[in-house]
Amino acid sequence: MSPRAAAGVARWWTRVYTAGLPRHLREARRAEVESDLWESLADGAPPHHILARTALGLPDDLTWSLTVMDTSSRATATWSVGTLLALALAWIWLTLAPQSLAMQASRWAFPAASIFHLLGMVLFLGMRLVLDLRVTGWAFGGTAVSDVVKRVGPWSLLGAILTVVSGMALYSADPERMAASPVFQVKVAALAAALVNAWFFHAVLTRRTRDWDTSASLPAPLRASAYVSLILWVSLVVVSRLIAFV
Numbered sequence: 514m515s516p517r518a519a520a521g522v523a524r525w526w527t528r529v530y531t532a533g534l535p536r537h538l539r540e541a542r543r544a545e546v547e548s549d550l551w552e553s554l555a556d557g558a559p560p561h562h563i564l565a566r567t568a569l570g571l572p573d574d575l576t577w578s579l580t581v582m583d584t585s586s587r588a589t590a591t592w593s594v595g596t597l598l599a600l601a602l603a604w605i606w607l608t609l610a611p612q613s614l615a616m617q618a619s620r621w622a623f624p625a626a627s628i629f630h631l632l633g634m635v636l637f638l639g640m641r642l643v644l645d646l647r648v649t650g651w652a653f654g655g656t657a658v659s660d661v662v663k664r665v666g667p668w669s670l671l672g673a674i675l676t677v678v679s680g681m682a683l684y685s686a687d688p689e690r691m692a693a694s695p696v697f698q699v700k701v702a703a704l705a706a707a708l709v710n711a712w713f714f715h716a717v718l719t720r721r722t723r724d725w726d727t728s729a730s731l732p733a734p735l736r737a738s739a740y741v742s743l744i745l746w747v748s749l750v751v752v753s754r755l756i757a758f759v
Contacts, residue, residue, distance in 0.1 A: 516553075516559065517554070519567075526567055550563070630683060637669055640666075641665070641742065644661050644665055645742050648739035649743070650730060658727075697756055703749050707746055714738045714742070
């Protein structure tokens with residue numbers, strides 16, 4: 514890969530995490546990244562150096578994006594719909610995925626994918642648990658909901674990406690058996706319901722965050738969504754562990 518191609522990857526990522534933000538913030542951030550890329554190319558930076566900086570900056574980029582996002586605007590809906598669309602496209606790929614010979618032939622591919630899948634689930638569900646506990650009022654009552662979202666959001670996204678990618682790899686090892694498994698079908702149904710609930714929470718229920726952000730007792734629809742989230746994600750963990758035995 515050439516340095517210009519690596520810079521193109523960095524520009525693409527910048528457009529992704531700044532999408533839906535206010536215009537002046539979006540353009541300022543992109544100009545800042547463009548200036549940094551110009552200096553790197555002028556200094557003759559190798560492509561792996563540019564890609565490494567982009568990869569290491571992912572958590573900071575996502576944190577910045579969630580910090581400046583106006584949760585009462587359409588930006589939240591844009592991001593949530595975009596996330597659902599990405600996961601829907603991933604599921605379409607899964608339904609059409611051919612059997613992976615690499616996953617079957619390699620001694621380390623399947624165990625490695627299993628480990629990453631478990632780590633991704635722990636990271637994602639651990640961060641999501643913090644938010645659900647705050648909304649239900651069971652814990653973190655002294656912290657504003659918006660602050661909880663900003664703190665756990667980037668790590669939740671990282672865990673979700675890791676879980677989805679590793680799950681796709683595990684599925685491709687034997688797609689016919691997985692698709693025919695009733696336990697896997699229950700998992701897919703629970704995952705779809707959990708994603709819809711998450712979208713509803715972030716895109717609809719949190720539009721008036723400023724009215725209840727620091728309240729100890731939040732509106733009933735918010736708490737109901739958090740309880741549903743807890744039930745669905747715990748069910749997903751249990752069902753995921755049962756797939757290997759049923």
